Amino acid sequence: MKEIILLGILISTYFMIIAKRMPALIRSFRYQSFFLFLATFVIAWGEDQPDLYIICGLLFIIKVSLIPYLLYRITNKIKAGQDLGLIVNSQLSLLCALGFTYLAWIFSAHLFSDLNQAMVSILAVAFFMVLTGLFLMISRMTALAQVVGLLVMENGLFLLASTVSGGMPFFVEIAIFFDVFISVVIMGFFVYRINKLFTHIDVDKLSHLRG
Amino acid sequence: MQVFFILGIPFVLAISALLIKNRKILGLLNCLGYLAVLFFSTVLLKQIALSEGTRAYLGFIYLDTLSVFFILVTSVVALAVALYSIGYLKKDIEEGRISERKSRIYYLLFNLFCCSMFVVPAVNNLGILWVAIEMTTLLSAFLVGFYNTKKSIEAAWKYIIICSVGIIFALLGTILFSYAFSISGLSKSLNWSDIVPVAHILDKDILKIAFIFILVGYGTKAGLAPMHTWLPDAHSQAPAPISALLSGVLLKMAIYAILRFGIITIKGVGFAYFSNLMILLGVVSLVISSGFILVQKDFKRLLAYSSIEHIGIIAIGFGLGTPLAVAGAALHVFNHAVAKSLMFFGAGNIVGVYKKHNLNAIRGVIKVLPFTGIAVLIGVFVLTGFPPFSLFVSEMMIIISAFTNGSYLVGALLLLFLAVIFGGFIYHFGKMLFGNLPKGMTRAQEPLSTKIAFIFLFFPVCALGITLLFINKDWLWLAQRLLQR
Numbered sequence: 001m002k003e004i005i006l007l008g009i010l011i012s013t014y015f016m017i018i019a020k021r022m023p024a025l026i027r028s029f030r031y032q033s034f035f036l037f038l039a040t041f042v043i044a045w046g047e048d049q050p051d052l053y054i055i056c057g058l059l060f061i062i063k064v065s066l067i068p069y070l071l072y073r074i075t076n077k078i079k080a081g082q083d084l085g086l087i088v089n090s091q092l093s094l095l096c097a098l099g100f101t102y103l104a105w106i107f108s109a110h111l112f113s114d115l116n117q118a119m120v121s122i123l124a125v126a127f128f129m130v131l132t133g134l135f136l137m138i139s140r141m142t143a144l145a146q147v148v149g150l151l152v153m154e155n156g157l158f159l160l161a162s163t164v165s166g167g168m169p170f171f172v173e174i175a176i177f178f179d180v181f182i183s184v185v186i187m188g189f190f191v192y193r194i195n196k197l198f199t200h201i202d203v204d205k206l207s208h209l210r211g
Numbered sequence: 212m213q214v215f216f217i218l219g220i221p222f223v224l225a226i227s228a229l230l231i232k233n234r235k236i237l238g239l240l241n242c243l244g245y246l247a248v249l250f251f252s253t254v255l256l257k258q259i260a261l262s263e264g265t266r267a268y269l270g271f272i273y274l275d276t277l278s279v280f281f282i283l284v285t286s287v288v289a290l291a292v293a294l295y296s297i298g299y300l301k302k303d304i305e306e307g308r309i310s311e312r313k314s315r316i317y318y319l320l321f322n323l324f325c326c327s328m329f330v331v332p333a334v335n336n337l338g339i340l341w342v343a344i345e346m347t348t349l350l351s352a353f354l355v356g357f358y359n360t361k362k363s364i365e366a367a368w369k370y371i372i373i374c375s376v377g378i379i380f381a382l383l384g385t386i387l388f389s390y391a392f393s394i395s396g397l398s399k400s401l402n403w404s405d406i407v408p409v410a411h412i413l414d415k416d417i418l419k420i421a422f423i424f425i426l427v428g429y430g431t432k433a434g435l436a437p438m439h440t441w442l443p444d445a446h447s448q449a450p451a452p453i454s455a456l457l458s459g460v461l462l463k464m465a466i467y468a469i470l471r472f473g474i475i476t477i478k479g480v481g482f483a484y485f486s487n488l489m490i491l492l493g494v495v496s497l498v499i500s501s502g503f504i505l506v507q508k509d510f511k512r513l514l515a516y517s518s519i520e521h522i523g524i525i526a527i528g529f530g531l532g533t534p535l536a537v538a539g540a541a542l543h544v545f546n547h548a549v550a551k552s553l554m555f556f557g558a559g560n561i562v563g564v565y566k567k568h569n570l571n572a573i574r575g576v577i578k579v580l581p582f583t584g585i586a587v588l589i590g591v592f593v594l595t596g597f598p599p600f601s602l603f604v605s606e607m608m609i610i611i612s613a614f615t616n617g618s619y620l621v622g623a624l625l626l627l628f629l630a631v632i633f634g635g636f637i638y639h640f641g642k643m644l645f646g647n648l649p650k651g652m653t654r655a656q657e658p659l660s661t662k663i664a665f666i667f668l669f670f671p672v673c674a675l676g677i678t679l680l681f682i683n684k685d686w687l688w689l690a691q692r693l694l695q696r
Binding site: 111130133134137143146150153154157160161164168169171172175176178179182183186187190193194197198203206208209 | 336338339341342345346349352353356359360361362364365366367368369371372375376379382383386387389390393399400401416417420443444447448
């Protein structure tokens with residue numbers, strides 16, 4: 001069961017890498033968050049912790065429903081923002097992603113040598129997500145894609161935290177959820193502003209400030 | 212108990228910004244509020260630093276000398292900013308750059324920003340520490356983009372994205388620290404006061420990797436090169452009082468977070484690891500910033516690069532780790548916060564009158580703005596570490612301990628780049644401050660609140676510089692003991 005969920009996370013992340021347009025990226029992000037929700041739910045079921053159920057609920061409300069909804073709304077309002085503006089094309093991005101998968105595997109196998117194989121594979125997926133998020137932020141031109149990249153990194157860290165250290169303390173987890181949500185709202189606000197002032201959201205062209 | 216006042220007053224002031232319509236009353240209220248905060252933090256420092264004790268409330272707040280010291284630094288700068296903001300906002304409104312309503316939004320955000328910065332040193336939980344630092348980014352992003360021009364929005368976007376990515380790495384580091392703690396067989400917790408006593412039994416490899424992530428993450432926020440790229444943009448585009456807060460306090464909060472994790476790392480892995488990384492980043496910051504200072508054309512960017520330089524010096528000081536160097540670095544944190552606020556206030560006044568940032572286009576400041584001009588002139592000497600000001604003392608403490616510690620290369624590099632930066636500053640500011648009255652300009656008015664803010668900031672840098680030289684017996688004794696070691 002856990003393996004299937006993990007595979008789901010991995011595949012949805014690969015979908016994000018090859019997405020060329022904003023709606024596809026958001027859809028894949030939603031799948032990814034949903035699989036993350038399932039993974040947390042399985043852990044909560046296994047350990048029977050009431051705290052984890054609440055975190056599951058929050059995950060579903062914030063990352064599966066609210067944030068994708070907000071992102072869709074912004075994309076629709078900014079018609080120009082649909083294209084992602086790939087600096088690295090899809091094929092090359094896919095190759096990079098394969099490389100990241102390998103790197104993440106090596107890194108987690110090295111770092112957590114005393115753990116069992118199943119644990120190491122979860123960690124590998126988590127690190128892979130962090131790397132992919134960073135890659136998305138660097139290699140996509142639009143401001144919205146950067147926000148999604150940040151969210152992917154955050155999702156990776158959530159997976160890492162919930163498996164490695166058995167979850168952060170409850171209120172820290174809540175605070176981080178709150179924080180992520182606020183940051184998406186604020187970044188969305190700035191995307192609007194950028195679109196209004198510059199009539200585009202290509203971060204590549206934000207180059208007034210130099211030196 | 213005082214800590215609750217310190218956390219509560221900015222929050223109450225933020226709410227009052229929503230309720231009170233009159234800007235003058237609001238400004239006065241802010242000054243009184245931060246005066247009270249300064250009073251409480253001084254009392255707290257006296258109680259905790261002198262008794263070498265710690266305080267914990269509800270398992271949530273944990274105070275030791277380190278955190279109380281950073282609270283004091285914040286409250287000094289916050290009071291100065293509250294004073295300066297009165298005149299600054301008045302001018303902005305008179306010239307139609309912002310509306311009355313927006314000045315209330317300014318006070319709301321400013322107080323929330325201060326509140327989140329007081330939370331950072333006060334919390335015990337390392338996860339909440341992360342959340343608080345991320346909150347400082349999110350709240351100040353609005354203040355950076357306050358004027359809503361193309362440049363300021365661009366700066367705010369770069370600021371929020373680069374700092375958020377950086378801070379994600381810090382979260383990764385925090386998770387790895389908590390992992391190292393959880394496999395040591397103890398009950399799971401992220402409380403600093405729980406982790407430190409057992410730091411020596413934690414897994415060394417994981418601590419090493421985790422600290423790298425922490426250093427990259429919070430280092431981004433602290434403006435350590437080569438992760439500093441957001442800093443010149445944000446500092447140059449924010450309103451002057453906010454630049455002072457960003458440069459004076461926000462960067463130090465990230466340094467504080469690095470130190471908290473650094474203490475765990477030192478106990479777990481040994482001092483050399485922490486020391487080498489800090490000194491490396493510090494020296495890189497010094498080199499990069501000095502280059503940019505020499506070729507800089509923009510007034511406020513010049514000050515921003517100077518912040519990177521001083522953060523580098525602070526990192527080197529803590530990295531050297533001898534008692535003298537650590538004392539010097541701590542003193543430098545305070546000194547830089549005060550001196551840089553002073554300079555940004557001066558910059559705010561000058562840019563307000565001349566309407567441009569270009570260093571080559573500004574001439575004869577002392578004739579146009581006598582008080583500000585002289586304040587900036589003294590500020591240049593303060594900032595570049597000229598005696599008798601206290602930056603001289605703190606920089607000397609760090610340099611002396613570099614040499615006595617055997618790190619000759621670091622000491623030599625420090626001296627070299629400080630000299631280069633001193634030259635750069637004198638060159639740039641000499642041209643700017645002196646010279647004839649430019650055509651079409653007359654003597655401008657300087658608001659009283661601004662003057663009070665300048666005098667308030669001058670007092671500590673002068674007093675500390677002079678009194679520390681008089682009680683230098685203690686420092687010499689410390690230095691001699693280090694030499695004999």
